[in-house]
Amino acid sequence: MPGLINKERQNALPLSVSEITSCVRGYTLALTASMTYNNFEDHPIEGIFIYPLEECSTVVGFEAMISSQIITVQIKDKSKMDDCYFDCCTTANGLFCYGIPGQIVLDEDLERTVLVVNLGVIPPLETVNVLVSTSSELPTLPDGGIRVTSPSVCTPRVQRTINEEQGLSPNFQNRTDRHNCALGPHEQTPINPQLCMALLLEEEAINSIDYEFSFQLEIRAPYLLAGVESPSHAIRADADPLARSATSVVITLADKYTYDCPVEILIYPSDPHLPHVLIEDGDMTLEEYDDHLAGKSDFIKATKKDSSNEKKVDIIRKRLHKDILHNPVVMLNFCPDLKSMTSDLRKVHGEYIFLIDRSGSMSGVNISRVKDAMVVILKSLVPASLFNIIGFGSTFKTLFTTSQSYDEETVTMACEYIRKIRADMGGTNILAPLKWILRQPMHAGHPRMLFLLTDGAVNNTGKVIELVRSHARYTRCYTFGIGQSACRRLMTGLAAVSKGTAEFLAEGERLQPKIIKSLKKTMAPVLSDIAIDWLFPDTKEVLLSPVGSTFLFPGDCLIGYSVVCDTTRYHPNPKSVSSKTSPRRRVYSTSQIVEYNQNMKKTYTPSDPRSVEGKNPLRRAKVQELNGQTSPDYGAQWKTDYHVSAVSVILWHCQQIWVSTLETAVRFLYCYPNQLCEIETPQEPPAMPELNTTPACQEVVKGDCKAVVSGLLCGKPVKWEVTFDINPYLKGREREEKVHEELWNETFHHLAGRSIIQDFENMADKECEIEHGSGRRCQLYAIHTSKACNILSKYTAFVPVDLDTNEYLQTLIDYINPGETLLFIFIYLFLFHLYLTRLTLSRTRLLTRAARGFMFGSHSKTSNSVGESENEKKDYIPLVSLQLACGAFCLDSALCEAINVHMDKLKWTSPFTSHRVSLSHHVSHSASCRSDRSTAEDSHKLDTEGMVWATAVALAWLEHSSASYFIEWELIAAKASMWLSAQSIPEGKDLASVKSAANQLFIILRHWDENLQLNMLCYNPNSV
Secondary structure, eight states: OOEEEETTTOOBOOEEEEEEEEEEETTEEEEEEEEEEEOOSSSOEEEEEEEEOOTTEEEEEEEEEETTEEEEEEEEEGGGSOGGGGOOEEOTTSOEEOOOTTOEEEOHHHHHHEEEEEEEEEOTTOEEEEEEEEEEEOOBOTTSOEEEEOOTTTSOEEOOOHHHHHHHOTTHHHHTTSSOSSOHHHHHOOOOSSEEHHHHHHSOOEESSOOEEEEEEEEEOSSOEEEEEOSSSOEEEEOOTTOSSTTEEEEEESSOOOSSSOOEEEEEESSTTSOEEEEEOOSSOHHHHHHHHHTOHHHHHHHHHOOOHHHHHHHHHHTGGGOGGGSOEEEEEEOOOOTTSOOOGGGOOOEEEEEEEOSGGGTTHHHHHHHHHHHHHHHHSOTTOEEEEEEESSSEEESSSSOEEOSHHHHHHHHHHHHHOOSOSOSOOOHHHHHHHHHSOOBTTBOEEEEEEESSOOSOHHHHHHHHHHTTTTEEEEEEEESTTSOHHHHHHHHHHTTOOEEEEOTTOOSHHHHHHHHHHHTSOOEEEEEEEEEEETTEEEEEOOOSOSOBOTTOOEEEEEEEEEOGGGSSSGGGOOTTTSOEEEEOBHHHHHHHOTTOOOOOOOOOSSOOOOOOTTOOSOOOOOTTSOOSSTTOOOOOOOOOBOOOOEEETTEEEOOOSSSOOOOEEOOOOOOOEEOSSOOOOSSOOOOOOSOTTSOOOOOSEEEEEEEEETTEEEEEEEEEOOGGGTTOOOHHHHTBOOTTTTHHHHHHHHHHHHHHHHHHHHHHHHSOSOOHHHHHHHHHHHHHHTOOOTTEEEEEEETTTTEEOOOOEEEOOGGGOOGGGGGGGGOOOOOOOOOOOOOSOOHHHHHHOGGGSOSSOOOOOTTOOHHHHTTTHHHHTTOOTTSOOOOSHHHHHHHTOOHHHHHHTOSSHHHHHTTOSOOOHHHHTOOHHHHHHHHHHHHHHHHHHHHHHHHHHHHHHOGGGHHHHHHHHHHHHHHHHTSOOGGGOOHHHHHHHHHHHHHHHHTOOTTSOGGGSSOOGGGO
16 A cells, blocks of 8 residues: 555545656666645544655655645664664563554565655645655566556556446456455554554555546667557657657657556667667766865865875775765666577576475475475476575575586485475574575576575565575575465565566465476576676776676666766876877776775775765755754754756767757767677786777777676677767766756666665675674765765665754654564465466477477466366376486386386387397397397497487377376476487487387377287387
């Protein structure tokens, strides 16, 4: 139930007006939402505004107007906030308890994903205007398209009768009862002394009345647009008639909004799979930045003893994280073309870790379902993989001390381990095994995939999600909730922060189709071991953000940021420095410094004690010092600089043109990226050599800076590079330009600051774990960057401020320590959903598709086991458990038992003569006089023939006897077929004849007469 809510009754105030104004630049979205709410009550109420955020979004501004009262927010250090902002109480027995009446409980995850602002008292029959500004990184599609979706808070569904709903929305039935999951008691008793955020967010945003809605999206692309469409609503696209190319367009709704679903826009670039560089200039000129530095205490103190230019450059380098907004930010966007690549099991390299819940609640049917599914998934892995299995309960046990290669020995050990596991490990503690897994060293060329199978909930959901979020660059999590008691927030949260998927099993539903569906996604073509090398002249000081993800699957994109400060004026004889003579150096991010240069001393110093100048992007008036009140941040002077819209320019072929459809435009640098080229040898020189791979038909953009993206594409080294010129953006915005400054001209800066803050937070955690220290140094860096960029970190908090009275308002937020309370346990009793979507698998012969390439199959099909007996569900498990790690099967008694066919019948129908001869009672004398060497050679030949025949028979049996479960054994069949294709078939046979003979075997078995010998039938394998 996001939006403006009545704190006492916990119901939403009706929304009367909603306006969305947004701008897309590259893979980023700047959005401002204006919402008007009405208090129709005849008495005053206390209002709380709740605004959920997407995973890659951050709030950059907030303002609420209630009559003549204006409320905004300021970022404050949590450790310096007054006790009144963390109201808590002590029970009669002395235990610390959370959840004070009227407080909102936020854990580590909710702090990042929801904005909560206390608006205080709202008079009766009063109107409340709320403005929220956010900056976001946008998701991409496998074809390189970009998806934009309006926030659900701004587009709530209007509550209507069933007939009205069916008339307005054809998707009404798909939406029915989506959130009706045992929330009856909560709905019947609206007055709750404690506001539980997890419950509030689970409730769908529904408005009681129609509201005015307007939507405007401006697209400012550094490339030509191939098209724009909306799968949800009819849209209208307007372009500037003076524009020379289709790079800018304004999107609005063509018809009246129908209040049925959020607005979704899909943007298709003309060259979606080429890397692009976009640059956003800082808010200060060089002269203004020098004046800014001269007033900072750390700069003054350092230059008193040494006023040399080298010392000034050193101070600039140390405090660059606090001056992000004042310097240009370079953003790299790249979505590699992985969808068009053909999937090949031989090129699959991954590290697969299976985390299995073995707590007492898994006993019975659940643990049996997991054991069957694990056999299938273990046999579906390929030899180039690494894997490990961890069982957890109150403690955890690992199969291997570290992930092992997939071979016959390790697979046998794993299958034996799975056969013996029991649900006998007590409670559910997922945090400890997760920490152990995420601390394990990464393996080059093997992206880490974590599969979590559980049926329960934990009391520290936020802490678990936050842990996975901090390691999402290296790990992708696929979760499987078994049964009705599985915590949906935990499952979906872990998948969302790591770009994985979450699956839920209803009662009686099979686990194998869902886990194989996720496994297929991990076997798609992947670009792994990604690194971004930035090369800048020595006269530039650069602060880099960490690489967003170290591996990409089809549809994933890479975004990197660098903050550039020009220090040419501090270098001797700066006029003689040029792009041709100035050496370029490779620059590393904060985390890369530790990784690549262990001897480099960290040069950052604690920030000066005075507070940084805070800016509220939505409020243009200065916030004066709060006199006569104890501030959460002692001695802070809240100041706000005037920010107005800047007229800027887009560069196309290095020429300035006007392309904006509004009154202003944004400055861009469009760089023609170079095509893909392969790396034959690893390159780690001080400066990357120039690569001339730009097509001759394209005009090369001149510049002295370069961004190089390198990685392993299906195990093969590749790289892309982009050359760009930073010099036009080093001068900053002139004063006359600032008069027209726009709200979202700092989007790149905000997102770069967010990425750098998270990097500091991760380093602080590592210092606490590895060095057993407090991590205070990196915490200070994160806090300083948070205040300077007006971006929230986990060490800071938003504090509401009444601008009219210059007073702080209570936050009404309870920041809990999940390890000390079981408060959230009751939440999960209300979050039980039934997974209703069941699709029927087409019962056709699909083995051919498995052999051609499993990735071309549909991922949406699942087998339906309703109405089938338990024996039919497990009939293929005994067979697939016999498959070797290489994909082959052995011709032995175990195979005969699994397929229920006698060995004599298998050998009589074999296309190989040696199998039929071995059954003959007339053995020639010459055969008994073979030499030992010949016997060994014939034995090896028989073994090869036996494995080829057994594998073909196993595939034929799966197709004839278990076709309804094709999706479950598809990867197993593909691996077996791949092994067959690599064999040299004995006796001059070909693979097609062997497979045909195996298929004919099961046709013959249907007409078998026990009174007749098989050799009397009209069947000759040699004629197949």
